[in-house]
Amino acid sequence: MAKKKVSTKRKTTKKPKTSLKEKFTLSRQQKVVLGTFLFFLGIGLFFAFVSFFFNWKIDQSEISQFYNRTSSPKNWLSKFGATVSHFFIFKGFGISALILPVLTSLTGVYLFFDLNKKKLFGFWFWGGLVMLWISVVLGFVEKDGGLLAGIIGYETNDFLRDYIGFIGTVLVLAFFAIVYIVVRLRYTPEKISDSLKNTQRAIAKDFEVTSETNNKQTVSTPTSDSTSSSIKEKIDSIIAKSKDANKKQEDKKQNEKEDEIKKDNNAGEITLNPTINDFYGDPNNRNNEIPEKLIIKSEDNPEDIAMEVETTVEEEVVGDLSAKLVKDFGEFDPKLELGNYKFPAITLLKDYTTQSGGITIDQGELEENKNRIVETLKNYKIEIAQIKATVGPTVTLYEIVPEAGIRISKIKNLEDDIALSLAALGIRIIAPIPGKGTIGIEVPNKKATIVSMRSAISSSKFQNAEMELPLSLGKTISNETFVVDLAKMPHLLMAGATGQGKSVGLNAILTSLLYKKHPAEVKFVLVDPKKVELTLFNKIERHYLAKLPDTEEAIITDNTKVINTLNSLCIEMDARYDLLKQAMVRNIKEYNAKFKARKLNPENGHKFLPYIVLVVDEFADLIMTAGKEVETPIARLAQLARAIGIHLIIATQRPSVNVITGMIKANFPARIAFRVTSKIDSRTILDTGGADQLIGRGDMLYTQGNDVVRIQCAFVDTPEVERITDYIGSQKAYPDAHLLPEYLGEESGTSLDIDKKDRDKLFAEAAEVIVTAQQGSASLLQRKLKLGYNRAGRLIDQLEAAGIVGPFEGSKARQVLVPDLISLQQLLDNE
């Protein structure tokens, strides 16, 4: 049974080895031939080297006459042997060159039996070092021109002594000896002292057991008969033996058992029930020292039947294949291909604190605002019991505890009046502050402080964030860095009027990910219809960007390409779901953990899955030009992609309801609102007002479903982003951007669509539009159904195939062949 297990283990563990070996071109036959050759070469060299020691003086003159056939050296391998030995021993390493033939033959054996190459490299590396070390050591005793150290050993020793003296050389050599012992032989001071202690204990135990047995022999119990007493002694000795085998585990348990047995013996009773642990020690500690066979035989009565105690050999635990693979190769490291990748340094970001000296607020300003608030409220007969100020980077929060009996709605209704009396823009009243019984009034500071990206990145909250995709968005009103996990959001909607900090916000998000995630872990799909906002990220295309195959630019600026990319992401999503299903896991995190633990076989299509972050700037523009064609895949991705690691970030300038539709809103619980112009816009984005009262320049509200948090967005300027992308771009990259699956939908031609099954979902609707208008044009469909040009054109082709419109007639619209909707219905029913 055990053997079977081992053999299956061997078969399966070889798989990854073969994939490694694929890189090497040697076939099995070539390996056998080369292995045999090297093995014999090693033996030949050994003979040559050995005979060189006896004949080198005689042969020395022959070496220079290598091409003279008449000369006959005494070396057992003649001219070849003499020359090679002269080279390696005399000119090389002296006596330690004998290691070379051993290594050569060993290489032959490894190739012949196709054994682990890593080990072989280890032999050569360490063998080479040992050879050099011995020759340098022998350099101390070598006289010029001898064979002990060879020229290399002698000269190296001489060189070292010239520069660091005798003591220095000894110290250097001793250091290397210790390195060898620690690194190669894996001996550490703890290990050595442990094994010394164990030996000491074992000797002491041996001594104890022997003296005990002797005592028992002398003070043997008179009540027991001679046979049984001899069996008892035998058991005692077995127990002693078994304890010998378990020297390392001298725990209390054993001592107690021993005492028990001793007590039993002293009482004159023979205990013949030593447990299996007494024979073999603690099961956790059974080791190779288990006696193979125990024979209990009465010495006093030789005719007594001897009892053989068969010891069973512990079955080898094969464990699962993944554990074995992890043991052999370590966990899978997705970062290995760009192993030397260096994350951008924090110094690439600008430090704004030196200019503004952190958050500053005038004491007078605070006092003034407080008095005004108190006065204004007093005018409306609202008495205040307590007031507290928290100074944030852009706004100061005044927390008010009103006197008992004052209605909160009353204060909320006075919002505009308070704003007027404070003569400031952007007063926001939070009544009550969630989780607290107070009312908050946020008043903008006269002088806002810039929250630098540098401070947001270097904050411990971000640095220590145990998140999948941490984003450092900025600072809250209480000056805490606000870090959220994009993977938990799981998609983000950003909106705000133009010039309020949306692009800076997007850059802050991308920068956060660049500072935290290795190129192997995250890929960006960037859609930038404005063509200028995200162009800097082109420099990191081969590190961090994903694109469709056969496209030149990774950043998508053309709206028609967006449709292909979105559909391609849907294909990627479906493929990833299939992989997750096969791996029997629920999300990408579990999947990647399983893959890293080598529990998923790459030969079955499994691979490490990077997170994909889709960023769409100017979503409104996209919806306007491509309508449903964009909305449908976005909705699919938003609904389903969270588990497989595709996350969407959508930014728009126009937060109108036909852009942020109900379907989009339902799937984007996390939203960021920069300043907008109206309360309605604020409601569209956040489902509540407030964004219209922001002060702009990165002042924003963030919600993830319930609470709304006011944050000052971290500021990252274009030159900073440029420095970061330059830094990353200058490093070694993957050969190409991460390739998304190919999407053939648009290019698949009309022939496929002629089939009834392959018709567009909007076919019936399109037919109705065309028949009602009696005008067969694609642009009509584009307008009425809000479609992209390609899809409208395809629909027209399908309508032609169904006999609803006539053939293409150049610049004229196509003829409509169905006069009215009733005839259309009949035609469609009869199909």
Ligand SMILES: Nc1ncnc2c1ncn2[C@@H]1O[C@H](COP(=O)(O)OP(=O)(O)OP(=O)(O)O)[C@@H](O)[C@H]1O
């Ligand atoms: N977090 C911030 N801190 C300080 N200033 C900021 C911040 N964000 C934006 N600003 C200022 O506001 C200006 C406009 O920002 P940004 O370009 O991000 O606006 P936008 O909303 O993207 O505009 P558009 O929609 O027209 O592209 C910036 O040039 C900068 O001066």
